[in-house]
Amino acid sequence: MSMLVPILVLSGLGAVLGVGLAVAAKYLSVTVDPRVESLADILPGANCGACGYPGCSGYATGLAYGADVTLCSPGGNATVQDIARIMGVEAVAVVEKVALIKCAGGRNVAPDRSLYMGPQSCRTAVLVGSGNKECRWGCIGLGDCTDVCEDDAVAFTADGLAYVLADACIACARCVKACPRDLIEMVPKERKVHVLCSSHDPGKNTKTACQVGCIACKLCSRKDAKSFVIEDNNASVIYDEGSQDVPEAAMVCTPGTIWDANVYTQQRWLTDPEARVQLKERQAQFKAAERAEREAKKKKAADAKKAKETAAPEKTDKTPDQEPEKGAE
Numbered sequence: 001m002s003m004l005v006p007i008l009v010l011s012g013l014g015a016v017l018g019v020g021l022a023v024a025a026k027y028l029s030v031t032v033d034p035r036v037e038s039l040a041d042i043l044p045g046a047n048c049g050a051c052g053y054p055g056c057s058g059y060a061t062g063l064a065y066g067a068d069v070t071l072c073s074p075g076g077n078a079t080v081q082d083i084a085r086i087m088g089v090e091a092v093a094v095v096e097k098v099a100l101i102k103c104a105g106g107r108n109v110a111p112d113r114s115l116y117m118g119p120q121s122c123r124t125a126v127l128v129g130s131g132n133k134e135c136r137w138g139c140i141g142l143g144d145c146t147d148v149c150e151d152d153a154v155a156f157t158a159d160g161l162a163y164v165l166a167d168a169c170i171a172c173a174r175c176v177k178a179c180p181r182d183l184i185e186m187v188p189k190e191r192k193v194h195v196l197c198s199s200h201d202p203g204k205n206t207k208t209a210c211q212v213g214c215i216a217c218k219l220c221s222r223k224d225a226k227s228f229v230i231e232d233n234n235a236s237v238i239y240d241e242g243s244q245d246v247p248e249a250a251m252v253c254t255p256g257t258i259w260d261a262n263v264y265t266q267q268r269w270l271t272d273p274e275a276r277v278q279l280k281e282r283q284a285q286f287k288a289a290e291r292a293e294r295e296a297k298k299k300k301a302a303d304a305k306k307a308k309e310t311a312a313p314e315k316t317d318k319t320p321d322q323e324p325e326k327g328a329e
Contacts, residue, residue: 070092076096097171112134135199138183145162163267195236
């Protein structure tokens with residue numbers, strides 16, 4: 001009998017709790033929007049956090065409660081279209097982006113000023129006031145961007161310069177946050193002309209620290225002020241709507257800071273010395289063509305002026321007979 005009492009008590013307690021749980025499940029349950037599962041299925045599953053939500057499931061829930069349908073960078077326009085269809089809203093085209101590391105200063109063009117022997121972390125090197133290059137703005141090359149990239153979209157040249165493989169990049173922007181020198185920017189994937197320098201030193205100092213650094217000569221902005229801006233000794237591309245690629249800017253940039261992806265892949269641009277030699281040849285041809293065009297315009301204007309003067313009627317002096325005498329009525 002003594003053993004039966006605790007068994008009965010526990011059984012009764014279990015029954016009461018079971019009933020309580022059943023009542024709670026019925027009256028306290030949270031209704032899940034059926035669209036959440038559909039939304040989660042069409043999201044890419046990268047769980048990168050670029051949307052600002054904790055993973056794709058978090059964004060799917062947020063969408064059901066009115067979140068912006070254009071926040072999934074890895075999914076691009078195709079995913080935005082699918083989200084809009086499920087949510088019953090008008091689809092909005094988004095500009096697909098890719099990460100760009102704004103530095104072309106590998107050790108072959110940007111000499112070292114010291115030998116860093118600490119932990120292999122860019123952020124640590126910056127914290128201790130180091131960084132191995134003469135340029136204090138350039139890529140340190142210790143791989144913080146690589147460590148956070150889960151898609152193997154960051155590669156390195158043989159001389160320790162990081163660059164992004166555009167086809168592998170899903171635009172999660174993790175590398176942007178990881179770079180302690182703010183060298184990485186998300187740019188429109190369709191754009192092909194970029195400034196690969198982040199130095200804000202005076203042009204003379206930049207030229208000493210890096211052969212391909214921006215010297216803020218303003219020649220690019222003179223080609224197109226809507227697409228290039230010079231601020232704090234550095235040129236940068238304006239990627240806003242209304243601006244455009246200006247391949248001519250690469251032809252007037254003396255240090256070769258401006259990269260035109262229509263002509264060279266980034267890997268070749270950063271690693272092949274022959275590409276730089278070819279650039280100088282193309283720049284010389286471009287400038288010669290510009291001079292010839294200016295001379296042709298000047299000659300055309302001079303010829304037009306001469307023709308106008310020849311065609312004008314000759315002025316004749318009035319004879320005294322044609323002029324009334326003074327005092328005559």
